[in-house]
Amino acid sequence: MIAIIDYGAGNIKSLQFTLSKLNISNTLTQDKTLIKESKAIILPGVGSFQDAMRELRDAGLDEIIKQEVTNGKPILGICLGMQLFYQSSKEGGHSEGLGLLTGQIERIPSTVKVPHMGWNSLNVIQENDITANLPVEPLVYFVHSYYANKVDGNDVIANCSYGTEIPVLVQKNNIIGMQFHPEKSSDIGIQLLTNFKEMYL
Template sequence: MIGIVDYGMGNLRSVEKAFQYIGHDAKIIDDAKEIKDAAALVLPGVGAFPDAMEILNKRGISNAIKEEVEKGKMLLGICLGMQLLFDRSFEVRETEGLHILKGEISEIKTNLKVPHIGWNSLIIKKDNQLLNGVRDGDSVYFVHSYYLSNGDLDDICATVDYGISIPAVVCKDNVFSCQFHPEKSGNIGLKILRNFAEMI
């Protein structure tokens, strides 16, 4: 069972339905025991980084996620859920993240409209199982104002051009993340979710 972590900030139901649509068992979970019992984890999210971290820490979910990832359990972060995996964010105020991946989250500064909302074409940087069957130029759906501004270049599997280069897919070992919403990205997004599920 794929556990979709509920911490009060996210489009959980649409992620759950997307996995079910492609034939994989997924369930919304909200406590440390369920996190430990899940075969793999998805950390979705919509909202502000400081609020999200406060809830994760208060509920004891942060430590449970980190412990399971250290044991080798697969984790997929989506949108805000991706950003939470990194060291810190400067959204609203400087806030410590989960420290699962190395990097910092900063405000998008470009001559284009922010927030970055809509479809954008992926630029594939390196092969990863998460992107099996995804081609350079395939479009996915974004909604965000902050991005990974300082991360390990070796972990960046795909970017998009939005006046600046924005990391769109970042993967390391058993940790995978998408700045876009695969559950809202049509067949390409479903392909990415299927790739994740089939690696479990």
């Protein structure tokens, strides 16, 4: 069972529908016992970094996430969920993140239309299990105004170009982040979630 962290992020139904389609048992929860008993965690995200971290802290979910990840449990962060893995964000003023990955969340440059919304291609720079069976320059769906900057290049599996080079698929050991929405990315998203399932479940 995958525990999807419930912190009022919204828009979870399409993710749950896609997981169920792949026969991945899942539950939306704040229950710390269920999170500890789960095989993996998904941290979804729609909204602002500052509000999300406040919700996680108020519910004590930030500590249980860090504890479980430190113990080796796989975690997948989607969109804002991936951004929350990093040390800090400039969105709405300075906010501390979970600190699971090195980097800072900054606004996409104003040289392009913000938010970055719609389809864009992944430039895969490290082949590994999470990128198995993907075509060349696969298209995925984005909705975001901020991105991870000053990251550890060793963690970046794929990036995309939108005003700057944006890390959009990252991995460090049992931590995987997707800046895009796999549940809205058609066959490519299905393949990525299938890869996650085969890696960890």
